Amino acid sequence: MRKKIAAGNWKMNTTPAEGVKLVSEILGKVSEVEGDVELIVCPPYTHLATILDKVKGSRIMVGAQNCAWELSGAFTGEISITTLKEMGVTHVIIGHSERREFFHESDEMMLKKVRLTLSHGLIPIFCIGEKLAEREKGIQFEVVVKQMEKVVYQLSEDDLKKVIIAYEPVWAIGTGKTATPEQAQDMHGFIRNSISKQYSSAVANTIPILYGGSVKGANAKEIFSMPDVDGGLIGGASLSVSEYIEIAKSF
Template identity: 40%
Template sequence: MSRKPLVSGNWKMHHTHLDAIAFVQKLAFSLDAEDHRRTDVSLHPAFTALRSVQTVLDADRIPVALGAQDVHWEQKGAFTGEISPLMLAKLNVSYVIVGHSERRQYFGETDETVSKKVRAVLAAGMTPIICVGENEEQREAGGAEDLVVGQLEAALRSVAPEAVASLVVAYEPIWAIGTGRTATPDDAQAMAAALRAAVVADHGSEAGAGVRIQYGGSVNPDNVADMLGGPDVDGALVGGASLDAEVFARLITQLRPG
């Protein structure tokens, strides 16, 4: 199965809604039809900018998907400060990042809450981008592959095989996020292959063939083509390099053949 690459820009806690509008307009001008034909692109602004980005994307018919950075697993309730899957779906959000390492590290996300969020996102008709990855200490101790595969298996508990086939998994080695360090292309491919093999073992060959696996961790225009060179690496979850429209566009255009 040929899997179209997905490049996702995670803005984290950057850009006001006005900044976001200007960014989207500039990005749209910088990409052409061939870029969109070859690569899916999603933008993940802060919650305060979602509506503004949605309006620009829809009004100008820009073929970029709207994404969110997080979600609560309940549809509604007394959860001050949280955003429900229903709220996101009503804004035409297509992709939701779930279990990002920063959510795990700073906000107490666990494999259990990640699993709840995955199921909630799917129930609302959106696609989760499930983040998995090891920190430097875990990598140096050995067993990183087992740890990362275990995170994915926990996230996919009780998810039907046909749903798994449409998912996105982002492998983000925590030691490479915001540090300027990156895993090698061989490292990225080896972990992506292990994750795909685990999906095949647990959910079947069709699910394994369909799931898209991104690499995330200091991805930039200079290394993105190499990092996505492996047969099991189907895209990138981009942090810092997604904050500037020109840089992000250049990153995307690096995936053109030749």
């Protein structure tokens, strides 16, 4: 059985005090989430230490929203994977569409980040997905497989088994648009089949693939019912305790 995952990406939202309040309220509701659903919160860097301390001993894991592509050095404003590991972070989001678009991160840089993350025992949540214009042209599958070829397919089989993939239809992030459950399944199924061809079906069936396009409590159950959708990388809805818990209960 693949992992069921509800990962909340807080992005550049909440102050440190607001972040502690949010995670404290989530902790108060965690008992409502039945089964072995993995709960991950990814706050801004400034909150990591206090939130890690707050969730200690609970089922909530803490991820970072990004990491540097080098271990140390003259990289002002970046954060090292060694720092994240020492703090107790377990996951790192890499290749988010916002990092690609606004910060012009290259495939080479993302591959370095994934390899560094894996080599230090942390789990990459690697993001892929197409823009609206690409979907309208009907080239969404070509775009996604190219993104995988540049990063995912550069990994050994053993390393790939440790990766979480998040499919983000970029056109559905923060726009209010959502892919239909069928559209989500079509892409998730394509991604899994592509991994199967590159590696094996045994490997492909171990990889959790999350949906990252405006998941809400109202649509999560239907989306998560699709056979190749293993959870969500949740943006805005993860800032609401009731929405995040409702999504986590949707499995």
